[in-house]
Amino acid sequence: SIPSESRQVWQKFGVKEFGGKEEFQQEFIRHVETTLARSMYNCDDLAAYQAASQAIRDRLIVAWNKTQQEHTTKDRKRVYYLSLEFLMGRAMDNAMLNAGIKDITKSGVADLGFKIEDLLEQEPDAALGNGGLGRLAACFIDSIASTNYPGWGYGLRYQYGIFKQRIVDGYQVESPDYWLTFSNPWEIPRYEIQIDIMFYGYTRKYTNDDGKVVHVWEGGEQVQAVAYDVPVPGYGTETTNNLRLWASKPTREFDFEKFNAGDYESSVRESQKAETISAVLYPNDNFYSGKELRLKQQYFWVAASLNDIVRRFKKTHRPWKEFPDQVAIQLNDTHPTLAVVELQRILIDMEGVEWDAAWNIVTNTFGYTNHTVLPEALEKWPVPLFTNLLPRHMEIIYEINLFFLQKVEKMFPKERDLLARVSIIEESTPQQVRMAYLAIIGSHKVNGVAELHSELIKTTIFKDFVTIYGPDKFMNVTNGITPRRWLHQANPKLSDLIATKVGSYDFLKDLNLLKKIEPFAHDPKFQDEWVTIKKFNKARLAAHIKQSNGFDVNVNALFDVQVKRIHEYKRQQMNVFGVIHRYLSIKAMTEEEKKEATPRVCVFGGKSAPGYYMAKTIIKLINAVSEVVNADADVGDLLKVVFIADYNVSKAEIIVPASDISQHISTAGTEASGTSNMKFVLNGGLILGTVDGANIEITREVGENNIFLFGHLAESVEDLRHKHRFSDVPLDPNLAKVFNAIESGTFGDPNIYGSLISSVTGSDYYLVSDDFQSYLDAQKLVDQDFKNKDTWVSRSITAVANMGFFSSDRAIDEYAESIWNVEPIAME
Numbered sequence: 001s002i003p004s005e006s007r008q009v010w011q012k013f014g015v016k017e018f019g020g021k022e023e024f025q026q027e028f029i030r031h032v033e034t035t036l037a038r039s040m041y042n043c044d045d046l047a048a049y050q051a052a053s054q055a056i057r058d059r060l061i062v063a064w065n066k067t068q069q070e071h072t073t074k075d076r077k078r079v080y081y082l083s084l085e086f087l088m089g090r091a092m093d094n095a096m097l098n099a100g101i102k103d104i105t106k107s108g109v110a111d112l113g114f115k116i117e118d119l120l121e122q123e124p125d126a127a128l129g130n131g132g133l134g135r136l137a138a139c140f141i142d143s144i145a146s147t148n149y150p151g152w153g154y155g156l157r158y159q160y161g162i163f164k165q166r167i168v169d170g171y172q173v174e175s176p177d178y179w180l181t182f183s184n185p186w187e188i189p190r191y192e193i194q195i196d197i198m199f200y201g202y203t204r205k206y207t208n209d210d211g212k213v214v215h216v217w218e219g220g221e222q223v224q225a226v227a228y229d230v231p232v233p234g235y236g237t238e239t240t241n242n243l244r245l246w247a248s249k250p251t252r253e254f255d256f257e258k259f260n261a262g263d264y265e266s267s268v269r270e271s272q273k274a275e276t277i278s279a280v281l282y283p284n285d286n287f288y289s290g291k292e293l294r295l296k297q298q299y300f301w302v303a304a305s306l307n308d309i310v311r312r313f314k315k316t317h318r319p320w321k322e323f324p325d326q327v328a329i330q331l332n333d334t335h336p337t338l339a340v341v342e343l344q345r346i347l348i349d350m351e352g353v354e355w356d357a358a359w360n361i362v363t364n365t366f367g368y369t370n371h372t373v374l375p376e377a378l379e380k381w382p383v384p385l386f387t388n389l390l391p392r393h394m395e396i397i398y399e400i401n402l403f404f405l406q407k408v409e410k411m412f413p414k415e416r417d418l419l420a421r422v423s424i425i426e427e428s429t430p431q432q433v434r435m436a437y438l439a440i441i442g443s444h445k446v447n448g449v450a451e452l453h454s455e456l457i458k459t460t461i462f463k464d465f466v467t468i469y470g471p472d473k474f475m476n477v478t479n480g481i482t483p484r485r486w487l488h489q490a491n492p493k494l495s496d497l498i499a500t501k502v503g504s505y506d507f508l509k510d511l512n513l514l515k516k517i518e519p520f521a522h523d524p525k526f527q528d529e530w531v532t533i534k535k536f537n538k539a540r541l542a543a544h545i546k547q548s549n550g551f552d553v554n555v556n557a558l559f560d561v562q563v564k565r566i567h568e569y570k571r572q573q574m575n576v577f578g579v580i581h582r583y584l585s586i587k588a589m590t591e592e593e594k595k596e597a598t599p600r601v602c603v604f605g606g607k608s609a610p611g612y613y614m615a616k617t618i619i620k621l622i623n624a625v626s627e628v629v630n631a632d633a634d635v636g637d638l639l640k641v642v643f644i645a646d647y648n649v650s651k652a653e654i655i656v657p658a659s660d661i662s663q664h665i666s667t668a669g670t671e672a673s674g675t676s677n678m679k680f681v682l683n684g685g686l687i688l689g690t691v692d693g694a695n696i697e698i699t700r701e702v703g704e705n706n707i708f709l710f711g712h713l714a715e716s717v718e719d720l721r722h723k724h725r726f727s728d729v730p731l732d733p734n735l736a737k738v739f740n741a742i743e744s745g746t747f748g749d750p751n752i753y754g755s756l757i758s759s760v761t762g763s764d765y766y767l768v769s770d771d772f773q774s775y776l777d778a779q780k781l782v783d784q785d786f787k788n789k790d791t792w793v794s795r796s797i798t799a800v801a802n803m804g805f806f807s808s809d810r811a812i813d814e815y816a817e818s819i820w821n822v823e824p825i826a827m828e
């Protein structure tokens with residue numbers, strides 16, 4: 001630490017946050033001329049983006065330093081959000097808005113000859129996630145900072161984010177997303193924070209001088225974890241939290257030996273192998289694939305994070321039993337479940353804590369969030385693979401399981417089957433480690449992400465654990481979204497309009513204040529402004545479509561949007577079948593009837609996992625339908641079909657504010673929550689959806705007149721599936737017409753769609769046929785209601801006014817209060 005006489009010099013020259021426009025410009029030019037070694041003669045948009053982001057970065061770092069110092073000094077409990085995905089999107093606009101410096105920078109760069117919008121476009125998305133789960137993590141860390149909680153995110157610094165999607169001949173083609181081509185101004189490399197991580201090797205035990213049995217794990221391969229810190233600025237607060245992402249690097253020892261022996265090539269190969277651990281994000285959403293590299297990623301990230309957390313705790317010199325008073329760790333899905341085992345290992349093997357005391361600490365530290373009930377998404381690792389990669393962890397899991405099963409047997413001595421059902425080890429060939437069970441047993445709270453979903457996990461996949469632990473261990477925290485990005489940033493005009501009625505921008509911190517616009521739902525002037533903004537946002541999307549797809553869409557048409565990962569359970573196939581049905585209806589219309597019809601633009605977007613054949617077929621069908629429909633002169637403006645390639649966070653910011661209707665039409669009981677449903681409604685679009693996930697709570701908040709619901713309820717799904725399996729269920733007649741059109745070659749070679757059609761005509765697992773008529777009825781209602789502009793806009797306003805509950809700030813407060821037991825720290 002610095003001697004006190006030197007501190008004065010430090011204080012005199014300590015970096016301050018820039019205040020006004022001129023200070024920003026000074027910093028901007030300094031970065032152009034020194035950081036980038038350029039000048040006003042060769043500064044293009046990219047260089048200007050880089051210079052502006054450097055200036056903003058400096059400001060964030062000042063606030064980051066101050067926050068971290070404050071949190072360390074106050075020494076209160078912190079929360080750590082462990083997520084294998086953080087789907088952050090772009091950082092610059094968010095940083096400016098949260099720090100309240102957008103006006104300064106905007107006019108600052110304008111004076112220097114640049115448009116801020118052009119600079120923002122230069123930034124690549126940080127696309128370190130697949131979909132809802134990753135974006136939720138991004139919204140959560142924004143809320144944790146904005147509500148002044150001391151909290152860090154921990155994740156992996158993938159060199160390749162989710163793949164980029166192009167459409168070639170109607171098919172999805174993937175290419176790598178190497179997003180770090182230009183240095184990333186939003187990260188601070190911490191080369192000094194290096195943590196050794198081991199894989200493989202063997203275990204051995206010995207009795208030490210005190211007669212204690214000590215377990216050692218040794219002889220494995222080593223890699224190093226290097227920290228990269230991403231500042232997370234809160235909105236309207238100086239609090240700037242940290243997202244720490246780990247990158248894998250070879251350890252020095254590991255290449256030295258071979259290098260010295262002259263075997264340069266293989267020494268380099270070894271080091272490249274180490275770097276592959278954090279190289280690429282697995283591109284599956286709601287699907288588990290048991291690859292060894294994925295388990296390596298999980299352990300690498302978990303071990304580095306826990307080492308970091310434990311090191312920070314040890315600096316406080318508290319006894320171990322106080323660990324849960326200082327540390328809360330949230331497991332975002334089962335991906336970080338190894339953390340439970342790793343903490344137990346650190347405590348018993350490295351720190352000499354007794355098993356029971358250690359296990360108490362562990363279970364009081366962790367909370368586990370479940371995001372799905374789909375069986376194909378639940379992680380199970382084959383015991384042989386696990387034992388080979390992490391031998392000591394496997395031993396500890398056996399111990400955890402043994403103690404747990406002994407407890408269960410004592411509680412329910414007569415229930416022999418129960419033990420097999422709840423065992424962490426599934427007795428299959430090979431045996432499997434059930435990660436969700438391990439996460440439940442290792443946590444003090446387990447939560448689902450919307451009410452229905454939280455009920456479902458208690459009555460289906462985790463039923464036995466409710467019997468064992470009682471219902472209090474299981475709870476619901478309905479997901480939320482950050483209104484900063486999803487209203488203020490994506491839809492600045494709407495945010496400004498709302499502010500005129502609320503009287504300030506306070507609704508961005510207290511979203512329930514949106515209620516204040518409800519009295520204006522029928523106010524003609526307010527309605528007018530509302531409609532004008534929606535039209536502006538539709539025109540902005542239309543311009544994007546023109547640029548990316550090459551054709552015009554009518555902004556007066558109803559914009560009907562379904563953008564999300566492509567998955568059979570999300571039922572994009574039902575949507576496109578509905579579009580075909582609409583097309584066939586239009587073809588059968590008289591000119592008189594056409595005048596009465598509501599024109600539609602059907603927008604699709606989303607990525608398929610590269611190996612997901614059925615999802616890829618759905619994309620192909622959407623594009624085939626788009627080609628035929630858009631070129632059909634009989635149809636004209638009545639129907640346009642658009643597939644927007646490479647759907648990502650920054651595209652969502654353009655698409656979401658432009659919807660009149662968005663579709664959230666999963667088979668009831670399959671979508672845990674959904675979060676884009678919240679984003680669309682917050683931006684004045686209405687939902688066409690099933691009684692599933694958060695749609696149910698959105699209905700409760702906005703009122704059932706302001707949402708279009710259809711389809712069977714979750715409670716009927718099992719029976720319906722049973723009927724399909726054991727009897728002949730006739731195909732819905734309208735769907736039959738659609739299939740006839742496809743099979744007769746209306747959309748090209750019908751063979752392409754054979755398996756897609758037979759998935760419905762066969763077992764129809766997702767109940768497309770069962771829900772189809774109800775879906776068409778709801779669509780018809782949408783068409784009719786959209787013609788009544790007055791009621792439509794008042795419904796839109798009323799819906800937005802009642803969306804306060806869906807702020808991720810509310811979700812974070814619930815986690816903080818009932819799971820983490822952490823409190824906000826006001827900055828001094």
Ligand code: Z16
Binds near residue numbers: 672
């Ligand atoms: C994911 O995005 C989700 C669940 C899951 O098990 C894995 C992934 Cl990658 C999604 C849910 O499907 C969605 O309903 C939910 O809103 C989201 O997680 C956030 O909870």
